[in-house]
Amino acid sequence: MSIQPGALVSYREREWVVLPSDDENVARLRPIGGSSRETCGVLRPAADLLAYSLPYERITPAQFPLPQPDDAQDHTAVSLLHQAARLLLRDGAAPFRSLGHLSLRPRPYQYVPLLMGLRLDTARLLIADDVGVGKTIEAGLLARELLDRGEIRRVAVLCPPYLCDQWQKELAEKFHIEAVVIRSGTIARLERQTPPDTSIFAHFPHLVASIDTVKSDRYRAAFLQHCPELLIVDEVHGAAAPPGERRARSQQRRHELLLELAGKPDRHLALLSATPHSGVESSFLSILGLLKPEFRELNLSGMTAAERIELARHFVQRRRADVRRWMGADTPFPERDTAGAEQAYTFTRPYRAFYDDVYNFARELVASAETLSGTRQRMRFWSALALMRCVTSSPAAAEAALRRRLDRMEDAETADLLDEATAADLDAAFSPLIYDPVETETAVDVPPGNVFDMQEQDPDWNDRDRRRLRAFARAARSLMGGPDAKLAKLIEITDDMLARDYQPIVWCRYIATADYVAAELQAALGKKHKRLKVTAVTGTLSDDERRLKVEELSGFSRRVLVATDCLSEGVNLQEHFNAVIHYDLPWNPNRLEQREGRVDRFGQMSPKVKAVLIFGADNPVDGAVLDVLLRKARDIFRTLGVRVPVPEESDSILNVALHSLFKNVRAGEAVQLSLFDQFDDSGKLIRRVHEEWTAAAEREKESRTRFAQRAIKPEEVARELAESDRALGSPEDVTRFLLETGRRLGFGLRRVEKRRQADIYHLNPGTLPPVVALRLGDVPDPWPITFHSPTPEGVSYVGRNHPLVEGLAEYLFDLAFHPADGGTPAARAGVIRAAQVTRRATLLLLRLRYLQYERGGDTPSLAEETVTWGFTGRPPDITPLPLAEALALLDGAAPSGNVPAAEKREILVETLAWWEQLQLPLQELLAQRAAALQESHGRVRRILQRGRIRVEPQMPPDLLGIVVLLPAPKGIRK
16 A cells, blocks of 8 residues: 555554655654654555564554544634644744754744845855854754754764863754764763674764864874765854964864865855964955855955845854844843952962962073074973963962872983974974964863973973972972962952852862862852852862752752863853852963853843953063953953954063063063063054054944845744744743643642743643653652743753653643543633624634645655634535634633533534535645645745755644534623
8 A cells, every 4th residue: 555645544553644644655644643753764565564473563554533523622722732732843834944843943043044044045154143142053053944844854063172061961952853972972872882894974863073083194084985964063263263383283184084075065064263363364364264165265355246145145243232132022131240340369478489480480491591502492481471470370280280290200310202202292282271272172270280290301301490399399388378469359259249149250270279179169168058059160070060069069058169171161061150259360362262252142031141351460460461452352342343363363462561571570560561562572562452453343343234144034033933833833832831720720820930031830730630740750840841942051042842841741632632531721622602703613623634745855744733714604614714714713712601512513423414515625725725825935945046945735634623603691791
C-alpha cells in the first residue's frame, strides 16, 4: 500500500498521521492526539511480514473519528480542546516554520537576521550586533528554520572551546537541536560511539566543535569533507586574517580553514561577532570575504550605492538603542550605574615599600637591558612586566610566581634555550601570561613564573639578582592577609554592593589572586551578610566544574563570584549576577567590555548593573594602563555610543608606554597622560593611536547606522508574527490555557506579583494530574513560573513547548477523545443557547494539514493548523462565517439558557450527519488557507530565484470538535 504523507492510518490498534520520510521503506508515524515526542518509525517490509501472523502490524488506511452526540458538554470544554490542539502543534502552518519547535519567545528584532537569510539563495550573514543583544538566539533561530524547511539536515557550530558547552546547551534547550561537543577531551569517547570507517563529523548530525581542534592537521581534512550544510562561527573575529607578519599563526590557520569551508558556494554561513572590526581594515575585509569573495576587495570608505546595498543584504550590525523598543516591544536592557565607577586606593606603608623595591628593580632590569642583545633585552623587559603585573595584582600572585621560580632553581641551567629564542618566540610565550589578548582560544590565568625560569638562564643574571627575588617572595608572603589597601578597598566596595542588593563578580588576573581574594572576602563579610557565599572559579577547574560551581553559588541569597578571565568570554552570568568589580585592571579594553558584558546583556532582570574599576592612585603602572587605554575606551563609548577595539594591538601601545614609564618615572611619582609627551616619541605614538581610535569609532558609528537593517520594517515582522501566533498560540494564549485548565481541573495556579514586565504565578505541583506532574521532575512547591521572557531569577519560564503545557494539552486531548463518566474538562461537542447569535450557528473545530514542497524538491514537509470554521443555515444552503468571527464566538459566547440533554443529542446527531455534505465548502476553505500560507511564504522570501513554495492541502480535515449555538429565548438580550 502506498502511503501519502499527511494521510491517516491505523497501526497497532491506534490512529496515526503519516509524516514525510526520506526512506520509502520506513513509515514515520505520529499519533493523531500526541506530540512529536511520540513519533516512531516502522520498517514496512518487516511489518508486512509480521502482519501475516499479527494483523495489527499491518498499516491500513483510517478515518478521523467524529465526535459522539452523547459526549456533549458546555462550549468552554470544546474551546479548551481547541486551545490544547493548537498548543500541541509543532509543524505549524505559519510563515516561520521553526516557531513550533522553540522553547523561548524571541524578541521581535531577533527575527531580522532570519528574514535576511530567507531572502538569500544561500544564507550568508555576518551578525555583528552589540554584546548582549542575542546573537546566539538569532543564529539558532536561523538554524532551526532551515532545518524545519528541509533546506538543511545538519548544523555545525565552530567556536572557542570554552563556549562549546554553552552552545550545546542553548541549541538543545531553546531550539531542540541535539548536538555533540567535539574538542580534544571528547573525541575519544565520540569515536567509540562511531561505526568503523566512519568519521565522527559524518556520523553525528549536529556538531559543536572547537575551531582549534578541527583546524589541526589531524581533523582538518575530515571536517572539510563532512562539514554540515549550515556552519555557524562564533567569535569570528578570532579567525580573521591577521595583518602583515603578525605572530598569530594560529589565527591564520583558523582563517585558512574558514576560507576553504566558505569556498563551497551552497553552504549556509552565519558569522557572529560583536567586534568584527579589530581596527585593521584588511582583517575586517577578510571576514566579509567569507560571505562573498568580492567583498574582500571593497573600499569601505568609498563604497558605491550598489555595493552598500549588496553588503547590507548580508551584514547586520545594531546597537542596543536600535532594538530597545523595536516594533513597540520594550526590550529591558539594564542601565549602567556609573556612580563611583573608579575607586582609588593608596598603598599602605609596608606595601608601598615592597612595591617601590620591586618597581625600582624592574626599572634597573629595563635600564641594564640597553647594552644587551635583542633577545636578552626583550627577556629583561618581559621580566620587568611580569614582576609588576603580579605585584600589582596581589601579594599572593607575586609569591606564587616567584616561589615557582625558586622551586625550580635546582634545575640544570640551559642558557642555550635563551640564545636560541627569538624576540617573536618570547612575545608569543609571555604575552598571554602578562597582557590580556582576546584572540587566544582560552585566557591564561597562571602567574608568569616561567618568565623568571627563562630569565634564570641568562648568564648576565647574577647572584644579587637572585637574592633580591628571594627577598621579594618572602616579603610578598608576609603581606598576605595583612596591610593590603587594595584588598581593603575591595571589601568596602563589596560590602556596599551587597547592602544594596547587588550580586557582584570580582574579576582577577591570576588564579592565586582569585583564591586569595575569595578567602579574604568570605572571612571579612561572612558574618555581617547572612547566607553569604564567596566562590572562586579559575582555570584550575574543568568547564563542567566551573558550571557546577556557578550553579551551586546561585542558590545563595547573598553571593560573590570571584573569577579569572576564563569566564569572561561568551559565558552568560546575567541570571545570577548584576555587578562587576575589576580587582585587577585589564590591560586590554576589549577584556573590560567582555567582563562587563557577562552581566550587562539581554536577560538581565535587574534594572541597573554596576561596574567598578579598582586602581592604585600611587601605582604608576595602573596609571599608565588607565590613561593610555581604559579611560580612552570609555570616553569613546560615552561620546559616540559605540565600542571599538584599539586600532593597533593593545599590548604594542602599552609596551611603548610602559617602556617609557620604566625609563622615566621613579617609584612614587604620579602618572598622567600628559607626562608621556615629555618622553621621546612615546607621547606622539599614544596621541596618534588615540586619534585613529576616535576616527575608527566615528566610522563604526556610521557603519551601525548604515547596516542596522532599517530596510526590514517592523510592520513586516509584526504581520508574520501575528500569523504565527494565530497558528501556534501566543504567550497570552498559553496563560489563558493554563488558567482555564487550572479552574477546570482544580489545580492551584495564582498570580502573586509582577517584576518589571513579567507576571509571576505560583503553581502547586502536587495538585496536578499525576501523569503531568511526573514530566516536571523535581520542582518546588509552590513553583514560581512566568509566561514571559526574560525571566526573573528563581522563576521558571513556561512557554508553549514546556513539559507543563505539553503535558496538560495531551492530557486534555486524551480525555476529550476518551471521556470518562461524569464529564471531562475538555470535550469534542457542545450545544448552548447564546445571546450573541440570532440564527442557529454551527462551529467546527478543524485541524488542517498541508504538504509543502520547497524549491521544486520531491520530499515535502508537513504543516498543520487548527481553524474554527462556522456557518449558519443547513447544507447545501449555508452562509460561512468569517474565521475571526467564528473564533470569537467559540471563545466569547456565553450560555443564556438551558438546553435539555435530549435536545442536545438530537441537534448533534442532525449536525454531524451533514459532515459529508460539507466536504465541498471545506475543500474551498483548505484551498483558501493553502493560498494564504503560500502568500505568506512569498512575503518572507520576496525573491524569485528560489522559486515559489508549493502548498498542497490534504483532504479531509480532522473534525476535532463541534459547537452548535442556538439563539437565546425571546426576552433575553445580548
